[in-house]
Amino acid sequence: MYAVIANGIELHYELRNAGRPETLVFINSLGTDFRIWDDLAEHFPQFQILLYDKRGHGLSACPTSPYTIDDHINDLSQLLDALEIERATLCGVSVGGMIALGLCAREPERVDSLILSNTSYRIGNSEAWNTRISKVKTSGTEGLADTVMDRWFSQAYQEKQPELMTLWRNMLTATPAEGYMGTCAAIRDADLLYDARAIEKKTLVIAGSDDQATPPDVVEDLSEQINEATYTVVEGAGHLPCIEQPLTLSKLIHDFLHDPLEEAGRYQMGMRVRRSVLGAAHVDRAERLKTEFDAPFQSYITENAWGSVWSRSGLSKRDRSLLTIAMMASLGHEEELAMHIRATRNTGASKAEIQEVLLQVAVYAGVPAANTAIRVAKDVLVKMESENP
Numbered sequence: 212m213y214a215v216i217a218n219g220i221e222l223h224y225e226l227r228n229a230g231r232p233e234t235l236v237f238i239n240s241l242g243t244d245f246r247i248w249d250d251l252a253e254h255f256p257q258f259q260i261l262l263y264d265k266r267g268h269g270l271s272a273c274p275t276s277p278y279t280i281d282d283h284i285n286d287l288s289q290l291l292d293a294l295e296i297e298r299a300t301l302c303g304v305s306v307g308g309m310i311a312l313g314l315c316a317r318e319p320e321r322v323d324s325l326i327l328s329n330t331s332y333r334i335g336n337s338e339a340w341n342t343r344i345s346k347v348k349t350s351g352t353e354g355l356a357d358t359v360m361d362r363w364f365s366q367a368y369q370e371k372q373p374e375l376m377t378l379w380r381n382m383l384t385a386t387p388a389e390g391y392m393g394t395c396a397a398i399r400d401a402d403l404l405y406d407a408r409a410i411e412k413k414t415l416v417i418a419g420s421d422d423q424a425t426p427p428d429v430v431e432d433l434s435e436q437i438n439e440a441t442y443t444v445v446e447g448a449g450h451l452p453c454i455e456q457p458l459t460l461s462k463l464i465h466d467f468l469h470d471p472l473e474e475a476g477r478y479q480m481g482m483r484v485r486r487s488v489l490g491a492a493h494v495d496r497a498e499r500l501k502t503e504f505d506a507p508f509q510s511y512i513t514e515n516a517w518g519s520v521w522s523r524s525g526l527s528k529r530d531r532s533l534l535t536i537a538m539m540a541s542l543g544h545e546e547e548l549a550m551h552i553r554a555t556r557n558t559g560a561s562k563a564e565i566q567e568v569l570l571q572v573a574v575y576a577g578v579p580a581a582n583t584a585i586r587v588a589k590d591v592l593v594k595m596e597s598e599n600p
């Protein structure tokens with residue numbers, strides 16, 4: 212279990228696939244903790260994943276209510292600071308989507324792209340939120356649990372998963388009343404219309420066809436306010452598609468994140484990925500040394516090796532790195548092998564994994580190839596350790 216102090220309170224968080232070059236942050240809805248992302252997050256092994264419990268939810272601290280949306284936004288901003296995460300793709304559901312939207316509008320430089328699930332720039336109205344706060348004051352979250360289950364889940368899911376319904380209900384009723392009411396007040400008072408209109412990042416906006424909390428027309432209205440938004444509806448899903456249809460959602464997100472042409476062109480994407488894997492110093496040197504003679508070749512590898520293949524989401528950077536090491540070793544390309552051993556600093560492949568891969572090379576490509584590769588790898592690893600003990 213991990214906690215940091217962010218914005219003056221203890222936040223419970225978890226980092227999965229730590230050390231991957233790109234980060235995906237999941238941000239929760241009202242009355243849930245970060246277990247709602249478990250079935251979705253496992254489809255993103257190539258990303259470092261940050262999950263956390265909002266203030267007043269899960270295991271995080273529960274300051275006295277009311278909260279504001281800015282409290283939640285500042286919590287996330289300071290959590291990223293504390294974990295030294297400079298940039299990330301933000302994926303938020305419901306109030307989590309509002310938090311993502313707000314952070315992107317205030318600190319665009321730290322957001323790569325946005326995924327806004329079942330949310331809008333305003334959710335509900337003051338009267339409904341005040342009624343909900345009064346109800347929780349008198350009967351706790353138990354008092355509204357049945358109604359909320361109908362808002363969260365499609366009828367089909369409720370009928371198909373009766374046992375899980377008990378657990379999701381327990382998650383809601385375990386939320387402290389103070390934290391729940393505090394966040395209801397934050398949603399009640401939040402109007403992020405101007406934030407939505409200021410967003411310049413590529414954004415995926417997702418609705419659930421059976422969502423009773425933020426119906427598709429409300430979510431579509433949000434997408435119409437954002438310049439570069441793509442809107443899509445998950446058929447048959449309620450308010451939490453990450454729980455009901457994690458596979459469908461993961462496919463939508465993969466397609467969205469890895470449409471490199473749409474983002475900045477294949478060349479720019481290639482340059483970004485090339486820098487993230489080989490390091491900025493290496494790429495800058497290659498660019499400095501580039502002449503008219505090798506410029507077409509440099510563009511070719513940037514656009515194709517890096518922009519078209521290394522940038523794909525189907526394998527993690529670590530896996531691609533280990534595969535490339537195996538291939539370079541098998542083919543006897545010593546210079547390229549040394550370069551990719553060096554790149555493991557950025558891809559997250561460990562020394563122990565390189566050792567395993569070269570044993571595998573010995574079996575399938577032969578001992579002489581592995582022998583040479585071990586000599587090259589040993590040499591580079593010693594240099595890397597002396598540069599960065």
Ligand SMILES: O=C(O)CC1=CCC(=O)O1
Pocket residue numbers: 239240241242304305306307334359362363398424450
């Ligand atoms: O509890 C609900 O109605 C669903 C919901 C609204 C805002 C949020 O985060 O969840």
